[in-house]
Amino acid sequence: MAKIQQALASGRYDAAGQIASMKLGMSSMHGDQMEQEVRYMPPGMRELGASLHKQAGEFAVAAQDAAATEDAYKPVMLFGQMMQACVACHAAYRLR
Template sequence: MRLRLAAITLAFIASGGIAAAQHHGHHDHGSHGALATDQRERVAFPPDLVEHTLADMRDHLLALQQINDALAAGEPDKAGQIAEQRLGMTSLRLHGAAEVARFMPQGMQEAGTAMHKAASRFAIEAQNAGVTGELRPALKALGETMAACVGCHAGYRLR
Protein backbone atom coordinates (compact mmCIF):
# COMPACT_ATOMS: atom_id res chain seq x y z
CA MET A 1 0.00 0.00 0.00
CA ARG A 2 2.84 2.39 0.84
CA LEU A 3 4.37 1.91 -2.59
CA ARG A 4 0.99 2.41 -4.24
CA LEU A 5 0.49 5.69 -2.36
CA ALA A 6 3.97 6.88 -3.29
CA ALA A 7 3.38 5.99 -6.94
CA ILE A 8 0.04 7.80 -6.96
CA THR A 9 1.51 10.88 -5.32
CA LEU A 10 4.49 10.98 -7.69
CA ALA A 11 2.25 10.44 -10.71
CA PHE A 12 0.00 13.22 -9.50
CA ILE A 13 2.89 15.62 -9.07
CA ALA A 14 4.48 14.66 -12.39
CA SER A 15 1.24 14.98 -14.37
CA GLY A 16 0.20 18.17 -12.68
CA GLY A 17 -3.17 17.21 -11.35
CA ILE A 18 -6.43 15.43 -11.16
CA ALA A 19 -5.91 13.44 -14.36
CA ALA A 20 -3.39 11.20 -12.59
CA ALA A 21 -5.79 10.45 -9.75
CA GLN A 22 -8.55 9.69 -12.26
CA HIS A 23 -6.20 7.46 -14.25
CA HIS A 24 -5.59 5.35 -11.17
CA GLY A 25 -9.33 4.68 -10.92
CA HIS A 26 -10.11 6.70 -7.83
CA HIS A 27 -12.56 9.13 -9.41
CA ASP A 28 -14.54 8.01 -12.43
CA HIS A 29 -17.42 10.45 -12.55
CA GLY A 30 -18.25 9.45 -16.11
CA SER A 31 -19.05 5.82 -15.32
CA HIS A 32 -22.72 5.01 -15.25
CA GLY A 33 -22.27 1.27 -14.81
CA ALA A 34 -21.55 -0.58 -11.60
CA LEU A 35 -20.16 1.51 -8.77
CA ALA A 36 -16.40 1.34 -8.53
CA THR A 37 -15.12 -0.42 -5.44
CA ASP A 38 -13.30 1.90 -3.09
CA GLN A 39 -9.75 0.52 -3.12
CA ARG A 40 -8.38 2.89 -0.48
CA GLU A 41 -6.85 1.39 2.65
CA ARG A 42 -9.22 1.70 5.60
CA VAL A 43 -7.54 3.25 8.64
CA ALA A 44 -9.06 2.72 12.09
CA PHE A 45 -9.04 5.77 14.34
CA PRO A 46 -10.86 6.09 17.68
CA PRO A 47 -14.22 7.83 17.07
CA ASP A 48 -13.18 11.10 18.75
CA LEU A 49 -10.06 11.27 16.59
CA VAL A 50 -12.07 10.58 13.44
CA GLU A 51 -14.15 13.69 14.11
CA HIS A 52 -11.07 15.70 15.09
CA THR A 53 -9.16 14.61 11.97
CA LEU A 54 -12.06 15.30 9.62
CA ALA A 55 -12.43 18.78 11.15
CA ASP A 56 -8.70 19.36 10.61
CA MET A 57 -9.00 18.27 6.98
CA ARG A 58 -11.90 20.66 6.43
CA ASP A 59 -9.75 23.41 7.93
CA HIS A 60 -6.93 22.43 5.55
CA LEU A 61 -9.33 22.91 2.63
CA LEU A 62 -10.43 26.27 4.00
CA ALA A 63 -6.79 27.32 4.41
CA LEU A 64 -6.06 26.35 0.78
CA GLN A 65 -9.01 28.45 -0.37
CA GLN A 66 -7.83 31.40 1.74
CA ILE A 67 -4.30 31.01 0.36
CA ASN A 68 -5.66 31.15 -3.18
CA ASP A 69 -7.74 34.22 -2.30
CA ALA A 70 -4.65 35.96 -0.86
CA LEU A 71 -2.60 35.12 -3.96
CA ALA A 72 -5.36 36.40 -6.22
CA ALA A 73 -5.44 39.63 -4.20
CA GLY A 74 -1.68 40.06 -4.72
CA GLU A 75 -0.90 39.31 -1.07
CA PRO A 76 1.73 36.54 -1.15
CA ASP A 77 2.96 37.38 2.38
CA LYS A 78 -0.54 36.82 3.75
CA ALA A 79 -0.81 33.57 1.77
CA GLY A 80 2.48 32.40 3.27
CA GLN A 81 1.36 33.23 6.80
CA ILE A 82 -1.87 31.27 6.36
CA ALA A 83 0.06 28.32 4.93
CA GLU A 84 2.61 28.16 7.71
CA GLN A 85 0.16 28.64 10.58
CA ARG A 86 -2.57 26.32 9.31
CA LEU A 87 -0.77 23.76 7.11
CA GLY A 88 2.98 24.05 7.63
CA MET A 89 5.26 22.48 10.18
CA THR A 90 4.19 25.14 12.68
CA SER A 91 0.64 23.77 12.58
CA LEU A 92 1.52 20.31 13.88
CA ARG A 93 0.82 21.17 17.52
CA LEU A 94 -2.41 22.96 16.61
CA HIS A 95 -3.70 19.79 14.96
CA GLY A 96 -2.44 17.38 17.63
CA ALA A 97 -0.41 15.57 14.98
CA ALA A 98 1.58 13.45 17.45
CA GLU A 99 -1.56 11.86 18.88
CA VAL A 100 -3.20 11.26 15.50
CA ALA A 101 -0.03 9.88 13.89
CA ARG A 102 -0.05 6.92 16.30
CA PHE A 103 -3.02 5.48 14.39
CA MET A 104 -1.74 6.15 10.86
CA PRO A 105 0.00 3.60 8.66
CA GLN A 106 3.53 4.61 7.67
CA GLY A 107 2.52 5.75 4.17
CA MET A 108 -0.22 7.98 5.56
CA GLN A 109 2.25 9.51 8.02
CA GLU A 110 4.68 10.14 5.18
CA ALA A 111 2.00 11.80 3.06
CA GLY A 112 1.05 14.05 5.98
CA THR A 113 4.66 14.98 6.63
CA ALA A 114 5.15 15.71 2.92
CA MET A 115 2.10 17.99 2.97
CA HIS A 116 3.25 19.92 6.05
CA LYS A 117 6.80 20.31 4.69
CA ALA A 118 5.55 21.45 1.27
CA ALA A 119 3.27 24.01 2.95
CA SER A 120 6.25 25.38 4.88
CA ARG A 121 8.23 25.55 1.61
CA PHE A 122 5.31 27.41 0.06
CA ALA A 123 5.32 29.88 2.97
CA ILE A 124 9.00 30.66 2.35
CA GLU A 125 8.53 30.93 -1.42
CA ALA A 126 5.47 33.15 -0.93
CA GLN A 127 7.56 35.50 1.21
CA ASN A 128 10.24 35.47 -1.48
CA ALA A 129 7.58 36.30 -4.09
CA GLY A 130 6.59 39.32 -2.02
CA VAL A 131 10.11 40.66 -2.64
CA THR A 132 10.92 39.36 -6.13
CA GLY A 133 7.45 39.24 -7.69
CA GLU A 134 8.20 35.71 -8.97
CA LEU A 135 5.31 33.44 -8.02
CA ARG A 136 6.30 30.26 -9.87
CA PRO A 137 8.36 28.68 -7.05
CA ALA A 138 5.55 29.44 -4.59
CA LEU A 139 2.92 27.97 -6.90
CA LYS A 140 5.05 24.85 -7.40
CA ALA A 141 5.28 24.36 -3.62
CA LEU A 142 1.54 24.98 -3.28
CA GLY A 143 0.92 22.35 -5.96
CA GLU A 144 3.12 19.89 -4.07
CA THR A 145 1.15 20.63 -0.90
CA MET A 146 -2.13 19.85 -2.64
CA ALA A 147 -0.65 16.79 -4.37
CA ALA A 148 0.23 15.33 -0.97
CA CYS A 149 -3.38 15.86 0.14
CA VAL A 150 -4.77 14.26 -2.99
CA GLY A 151 -2.33 11.35 -2.79
CA CYS A 152 -3.27 10.62 0.81
CA HIS A 153 -7.01 10.85 0.12
CA ALA A 154 -6.55 8.59 -2.91
CA GLY A 155 -4.83 5.94 -0.81
CA TYR A 156 -6.56 6.05 2.58
CA ARG A 157 -9.91 6.54 4.26
CA LEU A 158 -10.93 6.71 7.87
CA ARG A 159 -13.37 4.28 9.40
Template sequence: MRAILLLAVAGGVMLSAGFAVAQHQGHLGKADHSHMEHGAPVADTREFVRFPPGLVEHTIANMRDHLLALQQINEALAAGEPEKAGKIAEERLGMSSLRLHGAAEVAKYMPQGMQEAGTSMHKAASRFAIEAQNVGVTGEMKPALGALGQVMAACVGCHAGYRLK
Protein backbone atom coordinates (compact mmCIF):
# COMPACT_ATOMS: atom_id res chain seq x y z
CA MET A 1 0.00 0.00 0.00
CA ARG A 2 2.86 2.39 0.86
CA ALA A 3 4.41 1.79 -2.58
CA ILE A 4 1.12 2.67 -4.28
CA LEU A 5 0.83 5.82 -2.19
CA LEU A 6 4.39 6.80 -3.02
CA LEU A 7 3.81 6.25 -6.74
CA ALA A 8 0.65 8.35 -6.57
CA VAL A 9 2.60 11.11 -4.82
CA ALA A 10 5.39 10.82 -7.40
CA GLY A 11 2.91 11.08 -10.24
CA GLY A 12 1.32 14.15 -8.69
CA VAL A 13 4.68 15.78 -8.07
CA MET A 14 5.79 15.09 -11.65
CA LEU A 15 2.59 16.41 -13.16
CA SER A 16 2.50 19.52 -11.00
CA ALA A 17 6.20 20.22 -11.55
CA GLY A 18 5.81 19.79 -15.31
CA PHE A 19 2.76 22.04 -15.29
CA ALA A 20 4.67 24.67 -13.30
CA VAL A 21 7.63 24.65 -15.69
CA ALA A 22 5.40 24.85 -18.75
CA GLN A 23 3.38 27.65 -17.15
CA HIS A 24 6.53 29.49 -16.07
CA GLN A 25 8.00 29.26 -19.55
CA GLY A 26 4.77 30.61 -21.01
CA HIS A 27 3.92 27.51 -23.02
CA LEU A 28 0.55 26.66 -21.53
CA GLY A 29 -2.12 27.60 -23.98
CA LYS A 30 0.33 27.04 -26.83
CA ALA A 31 -0.74 23.53 -27.68
CA ASP A 32 1.21 21.26 -29.96
CA HIS A 33 -0.24 19.65 -33.06
CA SER A 34 -1.63 16.67 -31.12
CA HIS A 35 -4.10 18.74 -29.09
CA MET A 36 -7.57 19.71 -30.12
CA GLU A 37 -9.50 22.77 -29.09
CA HIS A 38 -13.27 22.60 -29.52
CA GLY A 39 -12.79 19.83 -32.10
CA ALA A 40 -10.40 21.82 -34.31
CA PRO A 41 -6.63 21.32 -34.47
CA VAL A 42 -4.58 23.98 -32.72
CA ALA A 43 -1.43 25.28 -34.38
CA ASP A 44 1.89 24.00 -33.07
CA THR A 45 3.54 27.15 -31.74
CA ARG A 46 6.67 25.53 -30.33
CA GLU A 47 9.95 26.97 -31.56
CA PHE A 48 11.20 25.06 -34.57
CA VAL A 49 14.83 23.95 -34.10
CA ARG A 50 16.72 22.74 -37.15
CA PHE A 51 19.37 20.07 -36.61
CA PRO A 52 21.41 18.32 -39.30
CA PRO A 53 19.42 15.22 -40.41
CA GLY A 54 21.71 12.69 -38.71
CA LEU A 55 21.54 14.61 -35.44
CA VAL A 56 17.74 14.74 -35.51
CA GLU A 57 17.59 10.95 -35.53
CA HIS A 58 20.35 10.71 -32.91
CA THR A 59 18.63 13.24 -30.63
CA ILE A 60 15.22 11.62 -30.92
CA ALA A 61 16.78 8.23 -30.13
CA ASN A 62 18.38 9.81 -27.03
CA MET A 63 15.04 11.25 -25.95
CA ARG A 64 13.39 7.86 -26.35
CA ASP A 65 16.13 6.38 -24.20
CA HIS A 66 15.46 9.11 -21.63
CA LEU A 67 11.80 8.02 -21.55
CA LEU A 68 12.83 4.38 -21.18
CA ALA A 69 15.17 5.34 -18.34
CA LEU A 70 12.31 7.19 -16.60
CA GLN A 71 10.12 4.10 -16.95
CA GLN A 72 12.88 1.91 -15.48
CA ILE A 73 13.41 4.40 -12.64
CA ASN A 74 9.71 4.25 -11.78
CA GLU A 75 9.76 0.46 -11.94
CA ALA A 76 12.76 0.34 -9.59
CA LEU A 77 11.03 2.71 -7.15
CA ALA A 78 7.85 0.61 -7.28
CA ALA A 79 9.95 -2.48 -6.50
CA GLY A 80 11.42 -0.74 -3.46
CA GLU A 81 14.85 -0.36 -5.06
CA PRO A 82 15.67 3.36 -4.84
CA GLU A 83 19.43 2.73 -5.13
CA LYS A 84 18.86 0.99 -8.48
CA ALA A 85 16.66 3.89 -9.58
CA GLY A 86 19.42 6.34 -8.67
CA LYS A 87 22.02 4.36 -10.60
CA ILE A 88 19.81 4.32 -13.72
CA ALA A 89 19.20 8.06 -13.37
CA GLU A 90 22.86 8.99 -13.08
CA GLU A 91 24.12 6.68 -15.82
CA ARG A 92 21.40 7.43 -18.37
CA LEU A 93 20.15 10.94 -17.52
CA GLY A 94 22.53 12.57 -15.07
CA MET A 95 25.58 14.72 -15.61
CA SER A 96 27.63 11.53 -16.04
CA SER A 97 25.63 10.68 -19.18
CA LEU A 98 26.50 13.79 -21.20
CA ARG A 99 29.42 12.24 -23.07
CA LEU A 100 27.39 9.09 -23.77
CA HIS A 101 24.71 11.20 -25.50
CA GLY A 102 27.12 13.39 -27.47
CA ALA A 103 25.69 16.46 -25.75
CA ALA A 104 28.50 18.79 -26.83
CA GLU A 105 27.86 18.07 -30.52
CA VAL A 106 24.10 18.52 -30.23
CA ALA A 107 24.15 21.60 -27.98
CA LYS A 108 25.67 23.86 -30.63
CA TYR A 109 22.45 23.58 -32.67
CA MET A 110 20.15 24.35 -29.73
CA PRO A 111 18.77 27.77 -28.82
CA GLN A 112 19.86 28.97 -25.37
CA GLY A 113 16.55 28.06 -23.71
CA MET A 114 16.70 24.53 -25.05
CA GLN A 115 20.29 24.16 -23.81
CA GLU A 116 19.22 25.41 -20.39
CA ALA A 117 16.31 22.93 -20.26
CA GLY A 118 18.65 20.08 -21.13
CA THR A 119 21.21 21.12 -18.55
CA SER A 120 18.43 21.48 -15.99
CA MET A 121 17.22 17.94 -16.73
CA HIS A 122 20.72 16.43 -16.44
CA LYS A 123 21.43 18.27 -13.18
CA ALA A 124 18.04 17.30 -11.76
CA ALA A 125 18.71 13.65 -12.64
CA SER A 126 22.00 13.77 -10.74
CA ARG A 127 20.22 15.36 -7.77
CA PHE A 128 17.60 12.61 -7.94
CA ALA A 129 20.36 9.97 -7.97
CA ILE A 130 21.75 11.41 -4.73
CA GLU A 131 18.31 11.61 -3.11
CA ALA A 132 17.54 8.04 -4.20
CA GLN A 133 20.75 6.87 -2.52
CA ASN A 134 19.77 8.79 0.61
CA VAL A 135 16.53 6.79 0.90
CA GLY A 136 18.54 3.79 2.05
CA VAL A 137 19.88 5.83 4.97
CA THR A 138 16.94 8.07 5.86
CA GLY A 139 13.99 5.95 4.74
CA GLU A 140 12.48 9.16 3.34
CA MET A 141 11.20 8.79 -0.22
CA LYS A 142 9.66 12.26 -0.59
CA PRO A 143 12.91 14.13 -1.40
CA ALA A 144 13.74 11.58 -4.09
CA LEU A 145 10.26 11.80 -5.59
CA GLY A 146 10.44 15.59 -5.58
CA ALA A 147 13.80 15.46 -7.36
CA LEU A 148 12.38 13.02 -9.93
CA GLY A 149 9.52 15.46 -10.49
CA GLN A 150 12.09 18.11 -11.37
CA VAL A 151 13.62 15.79 -13.98
CA MET A 152 10.22 15.34 -15.56
CA ALA A 153 9.48 19.08 -15.32
CA ALA A 154 12.58 19.85 -17.38
CA CYS A 155 11.47 17.33 -20.02
CA VAL A 156 7.93 18.73 -20.13
CA GLY A 157 9.17 22.32 -20.33
CA CYS A 158 11.53 21.60 -23.19
CA HIS A 159 9.01 19.57 -25.19
CA ALA A 160 6.38 22.26 -24.63
CA GLY A 161 8.66 24.92 -26.09
CA TYR A 162 10.69 23.25 -28.84
CA ARG A 163 10.37 20.81 -31.71
CA LEU A 164 12.99 19.33 -34.00
CA LYS A 165 13.12 19.02 -37.74
Protein backbone atom coordinates (compact mmCIF):
# COMPACT_ATOMS: atom_id res chain seq x y z
CA MET A 1 0.00 0.00 0.00
CA ALA A 2 2.88 2.36 0.70
CA LYS A 3 4.11 2.18 -2.91
CA ILE A 4 0.61 2.91 -4.19
CA GLN A 5 0.32 5.86 -1.83
CA GLN A 6 3.73 7.23 -2.87
CA ALA A 7 2.86 7.00 -6.56
CA LEU A 8 -0.54 8.59 -5.97
CA ALA A 9 0.93 11.42 -3.90
CA SER A 10 3.53 12.20 -6.56
CA GLY A 11 0.95 12.32 -9.35
CA ARG A 12 2.13 9.08 -10.97
CA TYR A 13 -1.41 7.79 -11.38
CA ASP A 14 -0.56 5.18 -14.02
CA ALA A 15 2.07 3.68 -11.72
CA ALA A 16 -0.32 3.70 -8.75
CA GLY A 17 -2.96 1.90 -10.78
CA GLN A 18 -0.49 -0.63 -12.13
CA ILE A 19 0.87 -1.45 -8.67
CA ALA A 20 -2.64 -1.85 -7.26
CA SER A 21 -3.68 -4.08 -10.11
CA MET A 22 -0.59 -6.31 -9.96
CA LYS A 23 -0.29 -6.58 -6.18
CA LEU A 24 -3.87 -6.33 -4.92
CA GLY A 25 -6.26 -6.67 -7.86
CA MET A 26 -8.29 -9.76 -8.65
CA SER A 27 -5.60 -10.85 -11.13
CA SER A 28 -3.11 -11.07 -8.25
CA MET A 29 -5.13 -13.93 -6.78
CA HIS A 30 -3.91 -17.12 -8.41
CA GLY A 31 -2.03 -20.32 -7.87
CA ASP A 32 -1.77 -22.94 -5.19
CA GLN A 33 -0.49 -20.54 -2.54
CA MET A 34 -3.65 -18.44 -2.75
CA GLU A 35 -5.84 -21.54 -2.55
CA GLN A 36 -3.95 -22.76 0.52
CA GLU A 37 -4.22 -19.38 2.26
CA VAL A 38 -7.93 -18.98 1.58
CA ARG A 39 -8.66 -22.47 2.88
CA TYR A 40 -7.79 -21.42 6.45
CA MET A 41 -9.39 -17.99 6.46
CA PRO A 42 -12.61 -17.41 8.39
CA PRO A 43 -15.54 -16.38 6.14
CA GLY A 44 -15.46 -12.75 7.32
CA MET A 45 -11.78 -12.47 6.51
CA ARG A 46 -12.40 -13.89 3.03
CA GLU A 47 -15.16 -11.33 2.49
CA LEU A 48 -12.92 -8.44 3.55
CA GLY A 49 -10.12 -9.73 1.33
CA ALA A 50 -12.40 -10.13 -1.67
CA SER A 51 -13.69 -6.61 -1.09
CA LEU A 52 -10.15 -5.23 -1.05
CA HIS A 53 -9.22 -7.06 -4.26
CA LYS A 54 -12.35 -5.70 -5.99
CA GLN A 55 -11.63 -2.17 -4.75
CA ALA A 56 -8.06 -2.42 -6.03
CA GLY A 57 -9.39 -3.10 -9.53
CA GLU A 58 -11.72 -0.11 -9.32
CA PHE A 59 -8.85 2.01 -8.03
CA ALA A 60 -6.63 0.92 -10.94
CA VAL A 61 -9.23 2.06 -13.48
CA ALA A 62 -9.78 5.37 -11.66
CA ALA A 63 -6.01 5.95 -11.47
CA GLN A 64 -5.67 5.38 -15.22
CA ASP A 65 -8.47 7.88 -15.79
CA ALA A 66 -6.71 10.37 -13.52
CA ALA A 67 -3.54 10.01 -15.56
CA ALA A 68 -5.48 11.34 -18.54
CA THR A 69 -7.61 13.94 -16.77
CA GLU A 70 -5.35 15.02 -13.89
CA ASP A 71 -8.42 14.75 -11.63
CA ALA A 72 -7.28 12.71 -8.63
CA TYR A 73 -10.49 12.92 -6.58
CA LYS A 74 -11.83 9.44 -7.40
CA PRO A 75 -8.58 7.48 -7.02
CA VAL A 76 -7.83 9.26 -3.73
CA MET A 77 -11.32 8.43 -2.46
CA LEU A 78 -10.99 4.79 -3.56
CA PHE A 79 -7.53 4.53 -2.00
CA GLY A 80 -9.08 5.63 1.31
CA GLN A 81 -11.68 2.88 1.01
CA MET A 82 -8.95 0.34 0.32
CA MET A 83 -7.12 1.46 3.44
CA GLN A 84 -10.32 1.10 5.47
CA ALA A 85 -10.66 -2.49 4.27
CA CYS A 86 -7.07 -3.22 5.30
CA VAL A 87 -7.51 -1.66 8.72
CA ALA A 88 -10.81 -3.49 9.31
CA CYS A 89 -9.28 -6.84 8.42
CA HIS A 90 -6.12 -6.34 10.46
CA ALA A 91 -8.17 -5.12 13.44
CA ALA A 92 -10.48 -8.13 13.33
CA TYR A 93 -8.05 -10.93 12.43
CA ARG A 94 -4.66 -11.53 13.99
CA LEU A 95 -2.36 -14.48 14.44
CA ARG A 96 -1.91 -15.34 18.09
